[in-house]
Amino acid sequence: MRMDSNSIRTIIDIVPVVLATDPSVATYAARTLHKLISEATTNDLVWLDQVLRQRSSYSGDYLYEWQKLWPDQLGKLERFEDASVSLLGMASFHSNGYVREAAIKRLALITSEAELPFLLLRANDWVANVRDAAYDAIRARLKPDYARSLIRNLALVSRLEQAGRSDHQPLIQSIYQLLQSAECRTALLESLESDDRFIKRACFKLVLSSSEPDLPEVVRKALEQKDTVVRMWAAQRVSSAFKGAELDQFLTLMKHDKFTPVRREALRILVQQNSPSLLVELRAALLDAHGSMREESRYHLRKLDTTNVAAFYRDHLLAGEDLYSVISGLGETGATSDDHFIVPYTSHHQSKIRGAAIQALAKLNRNAHVGLFIEALNDPVPHVSRQGLNALADKVSPINGERIWEIFHSAAHAHVKRNALSLIARLGKWDSIYYLLRALRDFDEAIADMSKLSIERWLARFNRNFSSPTAEQLARLGLALEENGNMLDDQTVEQLRFSMAGFKHT
Secondary structure, three states: OOOOHHHHHHHHHHHHHHHOOOHHHHHHHHHHHHHHHHHOOHHHHHHHHHHHHOOOOOOOHHHHHHHOOOHHHHHHHHOOHHHHHHHHHHHOOOOOHHHHHHHHHHHOOOOOOOOHHHHHHHOOOOOHHHHHHHHHHHHOOOOHHHHHHHHHOHHHHHHHHOOOOOOOHHHHHHHHHHHOOHHHHHHHHHHHHOOOHHHHHHHHHHHHOOOOOOHHHHHHHHHOOOOHHHHHHHHHHHHHHOOHHHHHHHHHHHHOOOOHHHHHHHHHHHHHHOOOOHHHHHHHHOOOOOHHHHHHHHHHHHHHOOOOHHHHHHHHHHOOOOHHHHHHHHHHHOOHHHHHHHHHHHHOOOHHHHHHHHHHHHHHHHHHHHHHHHHHHOOOOHHHHHHHHHHHHHHOOOOOHHHHHHHHHHOOOHHHHHHHHHHHHOOOHHHHHHHHHHHOOOOOHHHHHHHHHHHHHHHHOHHHOOOOOOHHHHHHHHHHHHHHHHHOOHHHHHHHHHHHHOOOOO
């Protein structure tokens, strides 16, 4: 997270004060700046580097003395003991390349580890001499004593991977190889507990790509992380690193992971290994709650087995097992005639089951269940109502607009109003605009705004459809505009009147 603007402003304000002629003022400024820099994150330093090197809203006349700083004046920044590293670090952000190079060479003589982020930042400097000086200093620090400092600055190392001023890969690989060495293992393992998500991920990636004796313990730890990215990396490592009973243990963990890609990886490993229990595992995956897992299982079963998947789902549905997965799976694989198995579940007490049933019916036999979809639209649970909307979205034309309006008008829940209004916007051209105008008077301001936006879209798409209104449609539209036009701006009203003007009925 970047520093707030006040902290950045403070640092920028303090930088030139360290050059004050009054020793007490300069010392106080140096210590304050050092404290702020010590608390800065790597992202903060990246931003500071950009701000100090470029003219911005932060720069001004008060930075003049700092901006005209020359290399032979950097000795003034080395008189503040521990704070000197931060001052030289700020000098490494100077707009003058000679100053940056001199600052890096002086930072190279400091071995407190606080100098490292400034060296890494300058490794991608656009001036070759500055880059070379930074490279030399970084290489001198590629030793186990610097492991923890390198880990703390992995974000800056990673930033070099995206940089294009030079080929940084040899340096980056040297850093990673050092951190993966046995001498740095302890520091790397400790960092798996870091509160910084980037550092934690980077360290897990480094540890998982090694082949140290503690790899099983690390993989197990990775599979227990909340971070799904780390768990996925661990899952991908399992197939190449383990065999036999150890592999089976990890597969058991992976098969029960909440993250679908991890479960899918376990299934793919079983397929690759041609496990004796493969068919059992594939059939079990047919009952997974996630559609992609069910599809993965069906893909492999089609090549290995003659299982009638739709019949498999019918049998489980009759047994009342795994209702959500079975209803979803039957919707994905069944025939039109299978809809009667699913209809009773559209009124199930669990909203998840109701939603799955509506979705399955829409796939199996959409035209036959419009009434059920409209009932679902009025469901008090948002995701069920949404499934009703999805089922009806492609079949709006045959639906009576007045019926949808009645749902909208009498809805007790905001999500029902929103979904009904979405359907209204999909009605035929001259029906939709009539109901959208009436919706402008809804007491819910958000719904009224949604209607205004839909009217704007109707006008923008007017010439995409050349259908003509009937006399009745034109008459009631004119009345709706008279009654609700005051809810729109004059320009929109004028556009609507113009849209109607070309159609006359006797």
